[in-house]
Amino acid sequence: MVTRQSAPLGAPTWIDLSTSDPERAQQFYGTVFGWRFENSGPEYGGYVTASVDGRVVAGLMRNDPQWNAPDAWTTYLHTADADATVAAATAAGASNCVGVMDIPAKGRMAMLTDITNGFFGIWQPGGHDGFAVFNEAGAPTYHQLTTTDYARSLDFYRTVFSWNTETVSDTEEFRYSTANFDGEALVGVMDGSAFLPAGAPSVWSTFFGSDDVDKSIELIVANGGSVLRAAEDTPYGRLAAVADPTGAEFNLSSLPG
Template sequence: MVTRQSAPLGAPNWIDLTTSDLERAQQFYGAVFGWTYETGGPEYGGYVTASVDGNVVAGLMSNDPQWNAPDAWTTYLHTADADATVASAIAAGGGNCGGVMDIPEKGRMAMMTDPAGVFYGIWQLAGHEGFAVFNEAGAPVYHQLTTRDYAGGLDFYRTVYGWSTEVVSDTDEFRYSTANFDGEALVGVMDGSVYLPEGVPGDWAVFFGADDVDKTIELIVANGGSVVRAAEDTPYGRLAAVADPTGAGFNLSSLQD
């Protein structure tokens, strides 16, 4: 199992699910990925932490109807100083939703938008090191930003988070770059301007590892989820886009050697 102390600065270091049915979500992801759970006390608002084989991998929390937001996964980027990152992001054209929040004995966080309006979070470590396992079944293996403003998005994340990016393809049909950390591509950035629905600014998506993508899809459907994009073989492994029972989307990826 691939474990780590913490993610590189600027890279994704935590994910959590906002869901309108917390109990059903736990049942679903437990059945699909084998997750086990621990629920925080009142000081953490009942926040649920999911683990794979005892290693922390994700969080789950209830979706407040007052937020008027769909159920969704959120990707958090590692920062050493949440306040400074918020200031830098705002100066670069991004936004901050509600300031910086202290999570007792865990860290500091803020919810952000980039200049194109794509929602994401930042996490500053202070006891909670983020997801401790990756590139394993049921754990994150990759993250992707799909955006209407491809060039502007790359400039923003390079400026604020220090990304080192590499162009993979630069055609009208497929425009894509990766953000590399210590020589490893942990994030992809896709130009979604051609195919994103009207009014949708883009999104951050998480890819979970699967020993067998097709069998995992069968589990997803059997437990009330759905297939958004059928499994297909690609140069980067066998991939699929799916959704949980309340519509929160995520991706599957076969595990690479």
């Protein structure tokens, strides 16, 4: 199992699911990924933490209808100073959706939409260091921003989070860069302007590792989920896009052999 103490600054450090049916979500992800769950209690609003082999991997919370938002996964980027990051992000064109909040004995967080309306969070650890397992079955392996404005997105995240980016491809058919941390590509930025609907926001997505992507898809469908993009072999492994029973989207990725 690949474990770590914390993510590099500016990299994804935590993910959580806003769901209209937390009980069903626990059944679904427990079956598909083997997650175990612990309710943090009323002090934390009933927030549920998921673990793989005793290592925290994700969070789940109830989607409040007042938010008027679909069920979805959220990616949080690591910051050493949430207030400074919010200030830098808003100066660079972001909107601050949820101001900086103290989470007792855990850390500090805020929610933002970037310059192309991509929704994401920031997390300043203060007892909770983020997901402790990655690049394993049932754990995050990669994160991707599909953006409506490729150049502006890259400029934004370079400015606010000091991303070191590398161009993978720069053609009309496929324009893509990675953000590299300590020599490892942990984030991808894809130009989605040719296929995202007009007026749509940019979208952050999480890839979860699977020992057998096709078998994971069978479990997903059998437990009420759906397939958005069928499994296919790519230079980056076998990939698929799926959704859970209430429509929250995520991706599957095979693990290195």
